[in-house]
Each structure stands twice: as C-alpha cells, then as structure tokens.
Amino acid sequence: MSASDVLVRTNEAPRFRVTARLRDLWTHREILANLARKELRVKYKSTLLGVAWSMLHPLLYLVVFYVVFTYFLPSGIPDFPVYLLSGLLPWTLFSTALGGATASVTGNAQLVPKVAFPREVLPLAVIRAQTVNFFFQFLVLVAFLVVFGYPLVHRGLILLPLALVVLLLFVAAIGFATAALNVRYRDVTYLVELGLLAWFWGTPIVYPASLVANNLGDTGFSIYLLNPVTNIVLTFQRAIYGGVSSEALGELPAPGLRWYGFRALAVGAVSAVLLYVTWRLFFRRSGDFAEEL
Amino acid sequence: MTEAPVVVEGVSKRFRLYHERPSSLKERILRFRRPRAEDFWALRDIDFTVPAGQTWGLVGPNGSGKTTLLKIIGGILRPTTGRVTTRGRIAALLELGAGFHPELTGRENVYLNASILGLSKRETDRYFDDIVGFAELEAFIDNQVKYYSSGMFVRLGFAVAVHVDPDILLIDEVLAVGDEAFQRKCFDRVDQLQKDGKTIVFVTHAMQMVARICDQAVLLESGRMQAAGAVDEVVKEFRQVMMRRQTGLTEEAATKEVEIAGVELLDAKGRPGAMVAPGESLSVQIELKARHPVDEPVVVVGIHNARDEWVFTTDTERLEVDVGRVDGTVRVTFDLNAIPLLEGQYFVTVGVRDRDHTATYDWHPRRYPFDVVRNVKGGLVIPVEVRVERPERARTELD
Numbered sequence: 001m002s003a004s005d006v007l008v009r010t011n012e013a014p015r016f017r018v019t020a021r022l023r024d025l026w027t028h029r030e031i032l033a034n035l036a037r038k039e040l041r042v043k044y045k046s047t048l049l050g051v052a053w054s055m056l057h058p059l060l061y062l063v064v065f066y067v068v069f070t071y072f073l074p075s076g077i078p079d080f081p082v083y084l085l086s087g088l089l090p091w092t093l094f095s096t097a098l099g100g101a102t103a104s105v106t107g108n109a110q111l112v113p114k115v116a117f118p119r120e121v122l123p124l125a126v127i128r129a130q131t132v133n134f135f136f137q138f139l140v141l142v143a144f145l146v147v148f149g150y151p152l153v154h155r156g157l158i159l160l161p162l163a164l165v166v167l168l169l170f171v172a173a174i175g176f177a178t179a180a181l182n183v184r185y186r187d188v189t190y191l192v193e194l195g196l197l198a199w200f201w202g203t204p205i206v207y208p209a210s211l212v213a214n215n216l217g218d219t220g221f222s223i224y225l226l227n228p229v230t231n232i233v234l235t236f237q238r239a240i241y242g243g244v245s246s247e248a249l250g251e252l253p254a255p256g257l258r259w260y261g262f263r264a265l266a267v268g269a270v271s272a273v274l275l276y277v278t279w280r281l282f283f284r285r286s287g288d289f290a291e292e293l
Numbered sequence: 294m295t296e297a298p299v300v301v302e303g304v305s306k307r308f309r310l311y312h313e314r315p316s317s318l319k320e321r322i323l324r325f326r327r328p329r330a331e332d333f334w335a336l337r338d339i340d341f342t343v344p345a346g347q348t349w350g351l352v353g354p355n356g357s358g359k360t361t362l363l364k365i366i367g368g369i370l371r372p373t374t375g376r377v378t379t380r381g382r383i384a385a386l387l388e389l390g391a392g393f394h395p396e397l398t399g400r401e402n403v404y405l406n407a408s409i410l411g412l413s414k415r416e417t418d419r420y421f422d423d424i425v426g427f428a429e430l431e432a433f434i435d436n437q438v439k440y441y442s443s444g445m446f447v448r449l450g451f452a453v454a455v456h457v458d459p460d461i462l463l464i465d466e467v468l469a470v471g472d473e474a475f476q477r478k479c480f481d482r483v484d485q486l487q488k489d490g491k492t493i494v495f496v497t498h499a500m501q502m503v504a505r506i507c508d509q510a511v512l513l514e515s516g517r518m519q520a521a522g523a524v525d526e527v528v529k530e531f532r533q534v535m536m537r538r539q540t541g542l543t544e545e546a547a548t549k550e551v552e553i554a555g556v557e558l559l560d561a562k563g564r565p566g567a568m569v570a571p572g573e574s575l576s577v578q579i580e581l582k583a584r585h586p587v588d589e590p591v592v593v594v595g596i597h598n599a600r601d602e603w604v605f606t607t608d609t610e611r612l613e614v615d616v617g618r619v620d621g622t623v624r625v626t627f628d629l630n631a632i633p634l635l636e637g638q639y640f641v642t643v644g645v646r647d648r649d650h651t652a653t654y655d656w657h658p659r660r661y662p663f664d665v666v667r668n669v670k671g672g673l674v675i676p677v678e679v680r681v682e683r684p685e686r687a688r689t690e691l692d
Binding site for chain 2: 007008013031033042117287290291
C-alpha cells in the first residue's frame, strides 16, 4: 500500500498542490480516457455518417462563409478558404471545449453524487474529446491544402504545436472556473453561450486582423490584441495560412514568426497563472459538488 | 489500531436545506438577504474503527444517515466535523451501472463503468469474460444498453461491481437485486472477497443479511450511533428501534401498571389454534389487568413476518377506540378481518401504553405466532368468490 492510498477527510478542503493533483489525475487517467471516448462515441451513435460529421461540420461552415464572404460581402482575402479554416478550427476547438467543460459537472449529476473520483476529470474529458475532434477536422484542412496544391511544409509550422498547447491551457483555465461556478449558478451556461457569440466576432476568423488595424488605428488595435484568443488564432493563421503565399502573409499583422511566438508565449504564461487560480477554485469547490447537484 | 483501514472519528454532517435557494445570479443579486436555510444534521458524532479484513454492517431505519456516512467514508461527501481516515484502495458501490450510457454497447459500458469503479483497463480485459458470464449476457454484450431490459441492465452493473478488487469495499444495499439464483452468486462473491481479506462496510436494513455476512455492526438512528459491536446485540437493538418507531413502545421501560395477562389468537370460527387462510379473519383477544385504575390506555397490535419484516401495526388510538378506565380485568379484542397475508409464519406483538407516549405499561414483542396456510398462489391476495353454474340444463330445457 503506497502513501497515496491513505486518505484523510475533514471539513477542510485538502491543500491544493499541483503535483499532488497531477498524480491523482494520473492514477485516474483511465476514467479520463473512457469519459472522453464516451463523449465522442455518444455524439455520433445512431447516425449514418458517424465521425464523418465532425469533419463535415467545418466543411459546411466553409461553404456558408465562403459564399457569404465571396459573393455577398466580398472580403478580398486571398485564398479565403485556407484563411477561414486555419482560424475556424482552433476557434471551434475553443468554443466546443469551453461550452462542454462548463456543463461537464452539472451534466454528470447522476455520477458525481455516487462515485468518488477527481472531479477535474469531467471538464478535462470534454477538452480531450474536442481535441480529438480538432485532429479529425485538421485532416480536412490538410486534405484541402493537398487537393488545391498549396505548399504543405514551411517554416511557420513550428508555431503550430505552441499555438495548440497555449489554446488548451487557456481553455482549461476558463473551463475550470465556468464548470465550478455552473454548479451553483446555472446562468453560467447561458453567459458562456452568449459570451462565445460575442467572442467569435471579436476574433479575426471571418475577417482579417488588418481590417481592424486600419479601422481602429494603433491604440484601438492594441486593445483588440488584448483578446487572448485573437493571439492564439493569429498564431494558428501564421502557422498555416501564412505559408500558402506572400499575399496571404500580407494579410496578417506581422510577417515574422517571432511576433507570434512571443505573443503566444505571453498568452501561455497568463493562462498558466490563470489555470493555477481556477484549478484551485475548482478543486476547493469540488468537495461540495456531490452535495450541490 | 492506527493502521485500521477505516477510522471514523467524531464525524458529523450538516446539510443546509434551503428554502428557495437562489440558483441564478439574478436571484442572488435581487435578494440581498441571505437565503433562508435550515440546518439538518444527518450525522452526529460517529466514531468507529473497522479493523482490516472485517465486514461491518451499517444498519438503521430509512433516513438514519447510513448512506450519508458511506458517502463520507467513500470520499464523495465531506464531513462537517470530525475526520475519516482510510488506508487502501476504496471502491464504493452506491449505484449499479454508475455512468452507464444507454447509447453505448454493453461492452463499452463495462469498460467505462469499470474504470469509474477503479479497475484498470488491463484488469478489465482480464475479467471481461467473467463479467459477461456473471451477467449472463454473452449474446447481447455488443448491443446498445438502451435495448436491455431493466433486469439485464442491473445484472451487467452488478457483474462489473463484484469484480472490482479494492482493499476497502463500500456497499449500499445493492446486493438486494436480482432473482434468488443471482443473489446466491452475489453472496458467494462476497464470501470470496471476505476470504481474500478485504475490508467491507455494508449498508442495509435487511437484518438477515447482516447476520449472514457481517462480523460487527453499527446501528444509526436519526444520525446518531445507537449501538455498535456484536451483530446479535445490534440486531436486537435495531428491532427495538423499529418497534419504538412503529408503536411508540419499548420493552425495558414497561411499568406494568397495566399488564397483559393473556393473549389468544382465534380463527374465524372462534377456535384457538392460530391457523388461518389468506382472506380469512383472525381475532386477537387481549386480557389486561391493572393493579390500580388506569385511564384510557392505548392497546397496540403489530404483525411481523418470519423474516422479521414488520408488516402491520394498529392501535386503539389510531382506530379511535376509547378503552376507558381499566380497573381489574378488561378484555380487548381486535378482529382482523380478511387478512391479506400470504402463506407463512407470522408473529403478533401486543403492547399497552399511555395516551401521551410517555410510558409503556407492558410489551410482548413478536410473542404470539400464527400461520397463514395456502389456499391461493401468487404474490398477493385477492378476495375471490367462485360460482358454479350449469347452463347446459337451461339449454336442454329449450330443446
């Protein structure tokens, strides 16, 4: 019997220590894996197309936005489909993971009062499942690049893993807070829904960031860039879209990789601090979830 | 003793019962006053230590805090005061098929449920055929669980549950499922776990189960520990508690101001001999004797079945019968008409108390047996009249 098998429970929430939490999560990694798998399987059970739906989703989005921004509201962005997908995919990961994580504890109201396991598993399983979805959707983007003969490999790609890690850190940081608060106040679900709608239009996905820079001026644009998701999405765009052509690169706020790398790291650092705070909040509250559900 | 796998020290648990707890921000903001809350102590000062390898039963009437205590030991709820220390891997079986999802197949649910109960993938792989065999679902394991009958669902949940392999096992009443043959398998499995030296804490209100599998027992009533120790003692105490709840009477406290001098059970034809058929009537004739005059005592009659389950109680207060003044000898007869009991042995309890529940005069718990003998089959009694007619004769006359 190892020391970690000795558990003492009192009214005091146990101290929050990151290493202890990580060890606890590691011993419960199979619940995490199984809940994430359930999330993915349940979604497409009893559908004819199954997992193809998760790939069709961005394609249909692409068609809609392509029609709107090519014929109705011409945006003039070169290689618009690539631009759109390279911003839309990380955004979809962000919004579905955040929405799912918010409802993850309340959505398991049958499980939480009956079984003891680290509650962090619930939002993390949603984030993990959506990350798997993201990889499927990414295949669509890769296929698109191949079919239309865009260059696949270029220097900008080194930003891709960084952007993804920062995105996951950020969504976990927000998701822990919303998941914990949603247990007591169900409004959080609706706030997150509305917030995501506004956030979508505050992020350069269907329009270029350069448009904002031109219209708002330097000060306005600096404020616009305070949005962490904007920085993450820009890094994705630099990593994928920035490599397809020189005109494409011109649509982005800066040509060099360093500008993006620096911003992504800054967002990552802020996310890490935020994650510490919200994880702690989640952990300290999680002892009462069983009672409050 | 410090190495005992389960140590419960001074544990209390308070639940806040909110009257209209604000569950939205709007309400919280609009209402400045704190929400009105009422404290409810589900547990008070619970202390016990379960030594390694023992099986303990937590018993008590409904709402006595048994499940709350089990959840605190299992780490699902936090104690309000006191502390619980556990040593070893815990599996808490509070619900069968926890996390089962109807859209997933039996196979997928087994893996999901097993991981939630703490089995690793490798262990689940190893036990998988056993689990499916135990549940007797070989033919359906790749069907979605939504197509399962409730019996199949429960069997699968149970099959996973009994294959968990922790050091400490917490079980909440779940053994009481399935048909006789399935229960037999479950008991065999519990025997095996006991032989393997597992520590088991087991919540139930089925006394025969406590006697059958527990080394020691703890009796809870209204969140307090009423007794702890040898199973026989606790079971006896539990019967007292149940009796007190049902009748307001206790054995020790009998003051004998009014004594039960004699009880006779008579069948429908007035014969003593305590044997009736379902649907027939039974008379309980009670002779009371008072040394000094006593006003308006309340006479109580109860029935238990052979498994010691309480099936019926009534008293003269409930029936709005005034016994009046008892001076010397008084005979009170309860005519129990059309007894809807099934075949089996039953025991009649007779007691006398005062009107205000402050004193028990006399008390004969389950002292008078009678038998219900078979004249029908099935799970309930329906009053039946049988008519035999011969329409052929009418037809013959027409011819």
